[in-house]
Amino acid sequence: MAIKLIVMDMDGTLLDDDHATVPARNVTALQAAREKGIKLALASGRTWSILQDAVEQLGGLDYAILSNGAAIREVSSGEHIYENGFPNAQAQDLIRVLEEADLPFEVYCHGQNYLRPADVDRLGEGILSPQFAEVYLKRGVKLVPDLVQVLAGRPMEKINLFYAPPEWQERLRAAALSTGPMEISKALERNMEFNFGGASKGSALAALAAHLDLGPEEVMAFGDANNDLTMLRWARWSFAMANAMPEAKAAARYQTASNHEAGVGQAVERYILEK
Numbered sequence: 001m002a003i004k005l006i007v008m009d010m011d012g013t014l015l016d017d018d019h020a021t022v023p024a025r026n027v028t029a030l031q032a033a034r035e036k037g038i039k040l041a042l043a044s045g046r047t048w049s050i051l052q053d054a055v056e057q058l059g060g061l062d063y064a065i066l067s068n069g070a071a072i073r074e075v076s077s078g079e080h081i082y083e084n085g086f087p088n089a090q091a092q093d094l095i096r097v098l099e100e101a102d103l104p105f106e107v108y109c110h111g112q113n114y115l116r117p118a119d120v121d122r123l124g125e126g127i128l129s130p131q132f133a134e135v136y137l138k139r140g141v142k143l144v145p146d147l148v149q150v151l152a153g154r155p156m157e158k159i160n161l162f163y164a165p166p167e168w169q170e171r172l173r174a175a176a177l178s179t180g181p182m183e184i185s186k187a188l189e190r191n192m193e194f195n196f197g198g199a200s201k202g203s204a205l206a207a208l209a210a211h212l213d214l215g216p217e218e219v220m221a222f223g224d225a226n227n228d229l230t231m232l233r234w235a236r237w238s239f240a241m242a243n244a245m246p247e248a249k250a251a252a253r254y255q256t257a258s259n260h261e262a263g264v265g266q267a268v269e270r271y272i273l274e275k
Contacts, residue, residue: 003237003272004218006033007065007205008264010044010054011187012224013241017260022057025262033272034060041065041208043201045187045227047157048073048111049141067108068185068195068227069204070157072211082207083155084199091156093179094194095147101172103164106141108157113141114150122162158199163190185227193227202230220271222256222264224248239267 008014016023034040041063044051048066055061055075063081064073072082086094091107098105104119120143144150164172172192176182181197201223209219221228221235224244232238232251240252241263249255257263 002218003038003220004214005039005041005209005212005220006030006268006272007041007043007208007219007221007231007235009201009223009225009228009231010042010046010051012243012259013222013228014042014264015054015259020053022054023260023262023265025265027058027265029262029265029268029273031059033268034062036272038272039063039212043069043205043221043223043228043231045158045160045193047108047113049113063208065201065204065208066111067157067199068183068193069200069202069230070108070195071111072204072208073111081211082204084196084203085155085157086159086196087180088151088153088155090180090196091151091159092148094159094176094182095151097172097175097179098159098161101164101168101175103161103168105159105161107147107151107159109151109154110157114144114147115141116147117143117145119162157195159194161192161194163188164192166190185229187225187227200230201228202232202234205231205234220267222267223252224259237271239263 011019030040039062043065045068051064061075070085071080074081104122107114173184176194183195183199185193216234217236219235220237221231222239223232224241226247228248229251238252239254239256240249242258256267
């Protein structure tokens with residue numbers, strides 16, 4: 001059965017090592033696939049506000065799975081066709097847990113990142129790269145002094161802890177789980193990403209496929225990290241990047257070249273464009 005949907009993680013997968021640039025080979029291959037009628041979707045831990053530069057570079061996108069699967073946005077209409085975020089009370093409890101830990105974190109709420117001003121200078125390695133920092137701080141984030149007050153009563157998609165000392169992570173995991181149903185994943189070695197129980201890229205991809213009346217055998221997925229595992233296990237045509245974490249390589253059915261070598265474009269050329 002033919003592939004009808006291509007879904008891509010961003011950092012370490014679609015994007016080059018600067019976490020901001022889509023390699024030209026990826027753009028060319030993906031747009032050629034789209035011209036053949038194949039739908040394109042991003043599946044990111046990011047919110048919509050810091051996806052848009054990549055979307056513009058791609059030159060066309062149909063769907064975006066946001067915040068590790070907490071929402072799906074239809075790009076043409078701007079509508080959310082699926083949502084699975086935190087209940088506000090649980091998110092507020094988790095914010096208080098992380099504030100007590102005194103580590104820098106951000107809250108994702110309806111497509112926007114929220115960050116305390118005091119944390120801007122504490123992001124350190126969690127900001128990924130100078131190029132990404134420029135996009136993030138100038139376009140992607142709103143600075144608010146009191147997250148609990150500003151976000152009261154609003155649904156929250158995800159909470160991202162930029163980094164945590166390894167010896168703290170199990171304690172933080174236990175404290176987070178005490179607030180209610182929770183999915184905890186990683187995109188980087190030292191970060192921790194918190195979603196509501198049941199939210200994942202895999203569950204959101206299954207929902208998107210159902211929306212499009214597609215089965216796993218009609219979906220191609222690319223990823224490299226812990227937060228991509230459910231998606232890689234669900235899609236029949238799943239690819240781990242050469243630079244992927246061992247867990248991602250184990251979850252995927254195939255491997256492709258690294259993100260720096262435009263591994264997404266190479267796989268699309270081989271399996272869809274037949275070059």
